[in-house]
Every structure is written in structure tokens, then in C-alpha cells.
Amino acid sequence: MLPDSLKSELKARVAHAVTNREAVVDVMKELQRHYGWLTDEAVAEAAELLGLTPLQVEELATFYEMIYRRPVGKRVIHVCDSISCWAMGGESLMAHLARQLGIGPGETTADGMFTLLPCCCLGNCGEAPTLMIGDTLHGRVTPEQASEIVEKERSAAR
Numbered sequence: 001m002l003p004d005s006l007k008s009e010l011k012a013r014v015a016h017a018v019t020n021r022e023a024v025v026d027v028m029k030e031l032q033r034h035y036g037w038l039t040d041e042a043v044a045e046a047a048e049l050l051g052l053t054p055l056q057v058e059e060l061a062t063f064y065e066m067i068y069r070r071p072v073g074k075r076v077i078h079v080c081d082s083i084s085c086w087a088m089g090g091e092s093l094m095a096h097l098a099r100q101l102g103i104g105p106g107e108t109t110a111d112g113m114f115t116l117l118p119c120c121c122l123g124n125c126g127e128a129p130t131l132m133i134g135d136t137l138h139g140r141v142t143p144e145q146a147s148e149i150v151e152k153e154r155s156a157a158r
């Protein structure tokens with residue numbers, strides 16, 4: 001259940017939006033931050049806040065790659081698999097991270113720390129290959145740098 005303070009804040013954001021739909025991603029992201037992922041409860045709460053049906057929220061939630069409808073780790077690693085990153089070694093980067101973390105794409109480590117996900121273009125094609133952890137983009141990432149980034153994130157998340 002949402003704390004009253006967060007509910008009030010989100011109601012205010014929806015009220016300031018030109019249309020309720022404009023606030024959908026913002027509301028879903030805040031609920032996701034609160035619960036760790038967009039739970040069924042969160043979908044229902046988002047629908048109520050936005051004046052939409054849960055099905056409408058569900059449709060939008062499944063459209064956005066950064067909205068998670070399943071439990072994820074504390075840190076989600078998105079590895080771009082679109083054309084520029086693929087051409088610049090994105091596949092090797094994903095394979096390296098999968099080996100390091102002992103999981104496959106789409107999986108979460110047993111300790112609940114990391115989820116590894118392929119994703120579409122992150123808008124950083126000139127710096128391919130690119131990955132994103134949280135809201136931070138990392139470009140021209142070598143496998144060695146990816147390992148360092150992951151270990152820094154691990155320390156920061158503890």
C-alpha cells in the first residue's frame with residue numbers, strides 16, 4: 001500500500017499534467033521505485049491515480065522496457081542490442097556480463113542483486129556499445145569496464 005505522502009505527491013503531479021496519460025510513465029516509475037517493480041497492486045493504484053483502467057495501465061507498462069512487471073534485482077543492467085551496439089560488440093558484452101554474473105539474459109542473480117536485460121536502442125549509438133544501470137548510461141564499454149561498473153554498483157547497493 002502506498003504511503004499517503006507519496007499518493008499525495010503523485011496526485012499533484014497528475015493534476016499538473018496536461019493530460020493524465022502524459023503522467024503515466026512518471027507515475028509508473030515512482031510506483032516501481034517504491035515497490036521495486038510494478039506489482040499488480042501498483043498497476044491498480046496507478047489506474048486509480050490516473051483515472052484509467054488497470055488494463056490501460058497494463059498496456060502502457062508492457063510497452064516500456066524500463067517498467068518491470070516481474071520482480072527484478074536491486075540493479076537492472078540493460079545492454080543495448082540494437083544495430084550500432086550490436087556492430088560494436090554488444091553481443092560479446094552481454095555474453096561477458098552473463099558469464100560474470102552466472103545468469104542468462106532476462107535472469108536475476110540468486111542474491112537478488114542484478115537483473116540482466118537486453119534492450120532496444122538507448123539513444124547513445126555514437127558511444128556504442130552502451131549499457132545502462134539504473135538511470136546511468138555507460139558508453140564505449142569494454143568487457144573489462146563492464147566488470148568494473150558491475151562491481152562498483154554491487155558495492156554501492158550494499
Ligand code: FES
Pocket residue numbers: 080081082083084085086120121122123124125126128129130
Ligand atoms: S544502438 Fe545502442 S544506443 Fe543506439
